[in-house]
Amino acid sequence: MAGSPDSPRHKHKVTVVGSGNWGTTVAKLVAENTRAHSDTFEEDVQMWVYEENVTIPPDSPHYDAAVGDQPQKLTSVINTHHENVKYLPKIALPSNVVANPSLLDAVKDSSILIFNLPHEFIGNVCKQIKGHILPSARGISCIKGVTVTEDKVELISEYIGESLGIYCGALSGANIANEIANELWCETTIAYNTPPCDRRGENGTNGNGANGDHHHRDARGQISKTQLTPVPLDYPPVDHAELYKLFDRPYFTVSMVSDVVGVSLAGALKNIVALACGFIEGHGWNMTAKTAVMRRGMLETIQFCQDFFPETIQEMTFWESAGWSDMIVSCTSARNWRYSKMAAERGVSLHEVERTELNGQKLQGISTTKEVMSFLKARGVQDKYPLFKAVEGIVDGTFEVKDIPVLFRQ
Amino acid sequence: MAGSPDSPRHKHKVTVVGSGNWGTTVAKLVAENTRAHSDTFEEDVQMWVYEENVTIPPDSPHYDAAVGDQPQKLTSVINTHHENVKYLPKIALPSNVVANPSLLDAVKDSSILIFNLPHEFIGNVCKQIKGHILPSARGISCIKGVTVTEDKVELISEYIGESLGIYCGALSGANIANEIANELWCETTIAYNTPPCDRRGENGTNGNGANGDHHHRDARGQISKTQLTPVPLDYPPVDHAELYKLFDRPYFTVSMVSDVVGVSLAGALKNIVALACGFIEGHGWNMTAKTAVMRRGMLETIQFCQDFFPETIQEMTFWESAGWSDMIVSCTSARNWRYSKMAAERGVSLHEVERTELNGQKLQGISTTKEVMSFLKARGVQDKYPLFKAVEGIVDGTFEVKDIPVLFRQ
Numbered sequence: 068m069a070g071s072p073d074s075p076r077h078k079h080k081v082t083v084v085g086s087g088n089w090g091t092t093v094a095k096l097v098a099e100n101t102r103a104h105s106d107t108f109e110e111d112v113q114m115w116v117y118e119e120n121v122t123i124p125p126d127s128p129h130y131d132a133a134v135g136d137q138p139q140k141l142t143s144v145i146n147t148h149h150e151n152v153k154y155l156p157k158i159a160l161p162s163n164v165v166a167n168p169s170l171l172d173a174v175k176d177s178s179i180l181i182f183n184l185p186h187e188f189i190g191n192v193c194k195q196i197k198g199h200i201l202p203s204a205r206g207i208s209c210i211k212g213v214t215v216t217e218d219k220v221e222l223i224s225e226y227i228g229e230s231l232g233i234y235c236g237a238l239s240g241a242n243i244a245n246e247i248a249n250e251l252w253c254e255t256t257i258a259y260n261t262p263p264c265d266r267r268g269e270n271g272t273n274g275n276g277a278n279g280d281h282h283h284r285d286a287r288g289q290i291s292k293t294q295l296t297p298v299p300l301d302y303p304p305v306d307h308a309e310l311y312k313l314f315d316r317p318y319f320t321v322s323m324v325s326d327v328v329g330v331s332l333a334g335a336l337k338n339i340v341a342l343a344c345g346f347i348e349g350h351g352w353n354m355t356a357k358t359a360v361m362r363r364g365m366l367e368t369i370q371f372c373q374d375f376f377p378e379t380i381q382e383m384t385f386w387e388s389a390g391w392s393d394m395i396v397s398c399t400s401a402r403n404w405r406y407s408k409m410a411a412e413r414g415v416s417l418h419e420v421e422r423t424e425l426n427g428q429k430l431q432g433i434s435t436t437k438e439v440m441s442f443l444k445a446r447g448v449q450d451k452y453p454l455f456k457a458v459e460g461i462v463d464g465t466f467e468v469k470d471i472p473v474l475f476r477q
Numbered sequence: 478m479a480g481s482p483d484s485p486r487h488k489h490k491v492t493v494v495g496s497g498n499w500g501t502t503v504a505k506l507v508a509e510n511t512r513a514h515s516d517t518f519e520e521d522v523q524m525w526v527y528e529e530n531v532t533i534p535p536d537s538p539h540y541d542a543a544v545g546d547q548p549q550k551l552t553s554v555i556n557t558h559h560e561n562v563k564y565l566p567k568i569a570l571p572s573n574v575v576a577n578p579s580l581l582d583a584v585k586d587s588s589i590l591i592f593n594l595p596h597e598f599i600g601n602v603c604k605q606i607k608g609h610i611l612p613s614a615r616g617i618s619c620i621k622g623v624t625v626t627e628d629k630v631e632l633i634s635e636y637i638g639e640s641l642g643i644y645c646g647a648l649s650g651a652n653i654a655n656e657i658a659n660e661l662w663c664e665t666t667i668a669y670n671t672p673p674c675d676r677r678g679e680n681g682t683n684g685n686g687a688n689g690d691h692h693h694r695d696a697r698g699q700i701s702k703t704q705l706t707p708v709p710l711d712y713p714p715v716d717h718a719e720l721y722k723l724f725d726r727p728y729f730t731v732s733m734v735s736d737v738v739g740v741s742l743a744g745a746l747k748n749i750v751a752l753a754c755g756f757i758e759g760h761g762w763n764m765t766a767k768t769a770v771m772r773r774g775m776l777e778t779i780q781f782c783q784d785f786f787p788e789t790i791q792e793m794t795f796w797e798s799a800g801w802s803d804m805i806v807s808c809t810s811a812r813n814w815r816y817s818k819m820a821a822e823r824g825v826s827l828h829e830v831e832r833t834e835l836n837g838q839k840l841q842g843i844s845t846t847k848e849v850m851s852f853l854k855a856r857g858v859q860d861k862y863p864l865f866k867a868v869e870g871i872v873d874g875t876f877e878v879k880d881i882p883v884l885f886r887q
Contacts (some may be wrong), residue, residue, distance in 0.1 A: 245763060358798070362796060
């Protein structure tokens, strides 16, 4: 019965593309699951590491007097000591996380690719691996954010999928890498709209048959340009049940949904709201005012999704961890919030705070605000989004924080 | 044109029944609005005060050497000094808040009654004023909570309405009385489903005419036993626009909805969730875990409403201040949360905390949990509400806080 779903000849090989704080954390939890479900997954999880030299300090348990303070390769330290001493120190990794300095070797023959690296590197990585991956591979993007220009909104997962000719979903939630690495319980949301060609029939055939139409609807419900190669029948399926097995841990509860647009946009637009909340608190208002701003921000987020992606958006998505929970955490402890609060407390502009506190580094919330507002203005609908508009006004110095409550009047 | 809505002969007389911290705060803001909209409302707002003696301390600006520390009547202090020195000290009240020690005199001829007193007094108050109010009066209950028994769920606003033979809506939100008294901005939600007999036609007639059927649908969408007396045409209407005028202030943003059930149940069930959040944090989990519990609690709240009140519930209600915002504030700073956190931190039962910290006083969250669970068990559906059930189990010592994440597994 080779080729039937009961006894696939292959297991899924999993690669994590990226090895920062969050990438290494995801590699850890995924590797725990490939070991627990070794009928479905190859145990070893490849983790692509951008190679660099590290020095082990003498007070580290990994210090070796024979090596001393000589620089060592990060990949070899990870593979020897099972710890990413640079980006996730003091967390023991399972020995089946295999650090690989070669991007092409790391993704070779992998049927599940997990993308987890900074936004700005994704274009180059896709360019490099294009044509060097399994055509039937499937992706999950752990990268939050979307790319918004005057012309369009592009989800990271869509960008990856279209660049590589594969289908790619998204993982997002109220997640703090170090907490998860320390196995402090939280939840996440995985959005994955299993392509029709991967939906297996009762007799173990793919949904639209071997000769079927392998076009599929993209995240917006449009027919995608990408012609998909189905996941072969001699592999286990890649669907909600399998992805749940790959990501869910006792300390990391996964909720599966199909609404990739809603999950991705909630993860991006919350940055605008986090700026607004920081302004509100820095001005001297309390939690009750902050919840008012958060909820208005969420209503504008839902409206944005409904206005521009009416075919696929599901309102219940916003009650997921990627929606409400991530909004609350981002507006309570994250970077955009912290620096906008500081700006309002000091009565200076956010640009001033970028200069004095961030060495000129840019806050993501500001660029998200600018991009989203340019998209809305190009369509002449910016007035339907008074909170987003006010955040841009505060950043530009044309609107005052004290006037935020006025936006809420009927 | 007497009797046309353009020139009503009467203005609304407004009474606040209750004068605690929250009651006095509402009297203050309503009195500011009756003054601002003196075409619609009589300026003076009656506030019923349960009379008691107070002593003004020598360091108070209201201290009168001639009176010394002799006890004075609270109503006379309020009417002389325009401050509720006992329940809302240091807040100047508008002079048109009139404290009245006589309940019957305070409600006499009032066309709008605002109920704002502790839950446990409402039965007795309704009994006393029944038959002594205008039959066409309309009510707003600012009292959170519902009465749940094995047999039924009764909203406070329904109880008031049916006791008095009037229609009564509800005000609820993420509101902290002292902040609002100090004019720190926040939002609230008013749920009011304008009865058909009060909906005015274009020609100034009531919705179902002078001889129409004055039965109406109650909060559940059922035909109410109460036969309503319409708001007479020589009064301004009592509808969303007028209630907005009466309650909305620059520091207190009102959002009007029609879903009285959703608003009331969200305000009650959040107490169960606040206990769960306290347990979670007391056990050592962080914000990300708390948001998971809050959102699960909100999903069970929505499910409760949809299971038992499918006719009237509107899912968008839960995005209102009375929904999401109140949930967040209650799970971050309120009493139920604080003491359940303490119990989990100390590894003792909540009953133990009631004994040692609250002098045996009961936490509202515990009785809400017990009542809701007895209602669910009577219908055999308690397993559909795993979080609510777990909270009861923790209170009873049959479930452990550390096992909460297990509830979230698929």
